[in-house]
Amino acid sequence: MGIDAGFDMDPPLSKSAIDRHDWEQFIAAVKARYKDDDQFEIKSNYINFRAGEHPKLPFEGHKFLRFSSKISGSNARTSGVEQIIVTVGRIARSHFGSRVKYWNEAANEYGVYGWEKVDESIISYIQPDELETPITAESRSDSNPVLFEIKDIPGKGRGMVACCDISKGKRILCEGPLLTATPMFSQAELEVSLGTKLKGMPKPLQRQFLSLHNNFPGKFPFSGIVKTNALPCGSGSKIAGVYATACLINHSCVPNAHNSWNDLEGHETIHATRNVNNGEEITITYEHGRLSSDRQSFFRETFGFTCTCSTCSLPPSLLRASDKRRAHMERLDKAIGDPARMVNSLGKSLRDCYVLLQILDKEFDSCPGALSARVYYDAFQICIVHGDQARARIFAERAHKKRVICEGDDSPSSQRMKLFALIPSAHNKWRTTKDSAPINLETTTLDVWLFRLKE
Numbered sequence: 138m139g140i141d142a143g144f145d146m147d148p149p150l151s152k153s154a155i156d157r158h159d160w161e162q163f164i165a166a167v168k169a170r171y172k173d174d175d176q177f178e179i180k181s182n183y184i185n186f187r188a189g190e191h192p193k194l195p196f197e198g199h200k201f202l203r204f205s206s207k208i209s210g211s212n213a214r215t216s217g218v219e220q221i222i223v224t225v226g227r228i229a230r231s232h233f234g235s236r237v238k239y240w241n242e243a244a245n246e247y248g249v250y251g252w253e254k255v256d257e258s259i260i261s262y263i264q265p266d267e268l269e270t271p272i273t274a275e276s277r278s279d280s281n282p283v284l285f286e287i288k289d290i291p292g293k294g295r296g297m298v299a300c301c302d303i304s305k306g307k308r309i310l311c312e313g314p315l316l317t318a319t320p321m322f323s324q325a326e327l328e329v330s331l332g333t334k335l336k337g338m339p340k341p342l343q344r345q346f347l348s349l350h351n352n353f354p355g356k357f358p359f360s361g362i363v364k365t366n367a368l369p370c371g372s373g374s375k376i377a378g379v380y381a382t383a384c385l386i387n388h389s390c391v392p393n394a395h396n397s398w399n400d401l402e403g404h405e406t407i408h409a410t411r412n413v414n415n416g417e418e419i420t421i422t423y424e425h426g427r428l429s430s431d432r433q434s435f436f437r438e439t440f441g442f443t444c445t446c447s448t449c450s451l452p453p454s455l456l457r458a459s460d461k462r463r464a465h466m467e468r469l470d471k472a473i474g475d476p477a478r479m480v481n482s483l484g485k486s487l488r489d490c491y492v493l494l495q496i497l498d499k500e501f502d503s504c505p506g507a508l509s510a511r512v513y514y515d516a517f518q519i520c521i522v523h524g525d526q527a528r529a530r531i532f533a534e535r536a537h538k539k540r541v542i543c544e545g546d547d548s549p550s551s552q553r554m555k556l557f558a559l560i561p562s563a564h565n566k567w568r569t570t571k572d573s574a575p576i577n578l579e580t581t582t583l584d585v586w587l588f589r590l591k592e
């Protein structure tokens with residue numbers, strides 16, 4: 138007999154394009170989480186976990202009713218299947234919310250479906266039977282409320298458009314990458330590496346990738362798609378992710394949403410950084426700073442397009458005013474980042490932060506998003522360097538609040554800011570008390586500690 142546990146999808150997903158799309162995002166997130174795990178196995182039409190009773194996830198979401206296994210017995214215990222159920226269930230929850238129903242017989246909880254129906258559904262995983270329908274607002278079921286739809290945007294190709302009023306800080310999307318790519322020595326090498334990755338992907342995901350826009354068609358079509366669409370996995374990261382939906386979001390120099398890579402969860406999130414009206418296009422930024430002419434050259438060279446956003450389309454006098462603000466922002470940013478100035482001119486550095494926040498508000502319609510989170514963090518660091526914990530705490534609180542709007546409370550940076558707001562001195566990793574040096578060490582070993590030679 139034994140004890141079973143798992144989660145059910147109630148109500149089951151439909152075959153609509155939106156449900157299919159959401160399921161593909163979920164499958165991509167599971168793959169990102171387990172890609173290096175020996176127990177994770179990709180079959181032609183489903184994912185198999187070699188743990189417990191081998192719970193499975195089909196690539197066709199409408200077939201899925203239950204993910205479960207016996208959790209009692211030595212096989213279940215040694216394979217850690219219960220943890221897999223919890224983790225996969227958590228990822229499912231982040232995509233499907235309360236539709237995912239956990240149950241555990243140890244707690245006298247039972248799934249919503251009978252075993253006969255569940256077994257039938259699992260058998261059906263083997264044979265694919267897919268439908269192709271375009272994504273529209275109407276195709277999303279009521280239990281899965283629609284926030285956006287993908288539409289043609291004049292002059293920009295496809296884009297993401299709000300289907301209801303979206304409030305500031307709302308998570309619009311949470312998505313695992315279809316694939317990630319790293320720069321190679323040559324484009325030919327990147328093309329080969331992408332070809333190998335694509336071959337290993339299930340057909341629906343391959344199709345998603347190939348359907349993305351390509352501004353660089355020709356000899357290297359896969360790298361062209363990556364170049365046009367990839368978003369860096371974290372600021373300054375050399376690894377970039379390609380996403381089925383996030384890559385349909387167009388750029389604006391004054392965006393209303395923020396994209397952020399969560400390294401712990403292996404997914405990208407999109408949050409509204411200001412209130413977005415029903416029918417308004419949702420935009421992120423591919424690049425923030427610089428004068429408009431520099432931005433345009435950057436977009437042309439790097440992504441192969443000319444920006445037609447509301448800022449770049451301003452009449453010349455207003456565009457000059459925007460450029461003037463951006464030039465001032467760059468000067469202040471540079472001055473604030475100067476470590477010597479940070480140490481020697483505390484007052485000036487803090488005033489620069491204040492002025493920068495005012496200009497950001499003006500340039501970004503009072504919603505500068507992550508840019509203001511960064512300035513508050515800079516102000517926090519300036520205060521911490523000078524032992525001013527009272528101000529440091531308030532700056533960390535503000536940085537945290539801004540981060541939560543852009544990335545949610547679960548992002549690593551939001552969590553870090555939360556910690557600094559609670560314990561500002563936690564920022565100082567080198568903090569010691571005068572008696573915490575090791576004792577009785579001979580000079581060479583003491584020097585290893587003293588000069589941090591092993592770090």
Ligand SMILES: C[S@@+](CC[C@H](N)C(=O)[O-])C[C@H]1O[C@@H](n2cnc3c(N)ncnc32)[C@H](O)[C@@H]1O
Pocket residue numbers: 292293294295296349350352365366384385386387388389440441442443444445446
């Ligand atoms: C990541 S894709 C975004 C989705 C794309 N519009 C599509 O149809 O799949 C980036 C491409 O969208 C277009 N695009 C994005 N933002 C734009 C903007 N502000 N102005 C003009 N074109 C833009 C450009 O062709 C750009 O190379």
